[in-house]
Amino acid sequence: MPSRRIAVCLEVAPKDTVASAIEWPGWSRAGRGEDAALEALASYAERYRPVAEQAGMAFPSTVAFDVVDRMPGASATAFAAPECRRPFPQLTAEAEREKVTPAVAARLAGLVTATWATFDEIAAMSPAELRKGPRGGGRDRDQLIDHVLAAETTFARKLGVRLKRPAVGDLAAIEELREAIAAIVGTPSDGSPVVPDGWTPRYAARRIAWHALEHAWEMQDRTEI
Numbered sequence: 001m002p003s004r005r006i007a008v009c010l011e012v013a014p015k016d017t018v019a020s021a022i023e024w025p026g027w028s029r030a031g032r033g034e035d036a037a038l039e040a041l042a043s044y045a046e047r048y049r050p051v052a053e054q055a056g057m058a059f060p061s062t063v064a065f066d067v068v069d070r071m072p073g074a075s076a077t078a079f080a081a082p083e084c085r086r087p088f089p090q091l092t093a094e095a096e097r098e099k100v101t102p103a104v105a106a107r108l109a110g111l112v113t114a115t116w117a118t119f120d121e122i123a124a125m126s127p128a129e130l131r132k133g134p135r136g137g138g139r140d141r142d143q144l145i146d147h148v149l150a151a152e153t154t155f156a157r158k159l160g161v162r163l164k165r166p167a168v169g170d171l172a173a174i175e176e177l178r179e180a181i182a183a184i185v186g187t188p189s190d191g192s193p194v195v196p197d198g199w200t201p202r203y204a205a206r207r208i209a210w211h212a213l214e215h216a217w218e219m220q221d222r223t224e225i
Contacts, residue, residue, distance in 0.1 A: 005066035008041065009093035010034055011073030016087040016186030018073060019065075022095050022202075025108060026051060026115045030087040038065055045216065053115035057107070069093045088214075089207050096202035100189045108205040109186030115209040116178055117218040119148065130222040138222060142168050144215050152177060155208050158199040159184040181208065 010016040019037035020028035027048040029040035039204065041147050045063045053143040071091045100108070122149045139147060153165040161180045166173035184194055185201050185208075193200050199207070 004060070006060060007063045007068045007095065008038070008065045009069040009071065009095065010037065010067055011071050011087075011089065011091050013087065016073070018087045018089055020036065020089055020093075020206055020210070021065075022093060023204075024048065024052065024059075024070070025111045025205040026213045028089050028210045034067075038067075041065070048213075051111065051114045051213065053120050054117050054118075055107075055110040058109070059113050061105035066102075069095060089210050091166055092200055092203040095175075096200050096206070098202070099190050101186075102188045105186045105188045105201070108201060109182045110208050112205050113178070113182055114187055115212040115216075119212045122216040122219050125173045126219040126223050130224075131220060143221060144219060148212060149174065149177075150214050151211055152181065152208060155199075155204065155211075156181050158195070160195040160198065 007022045016030050017029045017034050018040040031037035031040045042063045049059045134209040
């Protein structure tokens with residue numbers, strides 16, 4: 001893929017900054033300040049590359065960022081365990097309000113679907129009991145899967161999709177939920193929120209993909225080798 005700078009948005013909070021590659025949903029990292037967040041994002045390029053390849057897309061050969069949006073971010077929230085507090089993408093960037101063309105819609109749906117495939121592959125390779133954190137906390141594999149499914153059921157409502165939360169192992173229900181989300185994200189639109197008080201398709205793709213990868217990579221990192 002020709003080398004070009006990667007558009008990034010920053011959510012800048014007093015303690016942490018979240019950096020997200022706007023055109024690559026799920027490629028988001030945080031750090032204590034803008035420079036640290038961008039360094040963290042760069043360090044995850046090779047970890048994200050297989051997601052792009054899973055979607056059949058060429059990933060940038062070099063990492064050079066262009067910050068196109070800075071937003072005042074909110075405070076971090078807690079995921080998994082008290083010692084695992086982590087900032088997360090919470091705000092819609094201006095670029096995420098732009099028109100969604102058929103090509104962009106297909107790309108968004110493809111990348112979100114690829115993050116789910118990555119999550120499933122990592123979950124299948126992870127042991128039921130994951131290594132605990134320094135304070136003995138952290139969810140085990142099936143608890144993480146359940147957490148992601150619960151979150152995605154909630155996220156789906158921001159797109160007008162109301163389905164029951166799938167149980168871990170209920171492949172048909174999981175597929176139904178994912179297909180419904182992908183159908184909305186993959187539909188061309190003017191870029192506005194799908195439903196009142198909901199999310200734009202571009203932001204939804206970034207948030208949903210980030211959450212799936214965050215916990216997929218957590219499982220990887222907490223797997224005993």
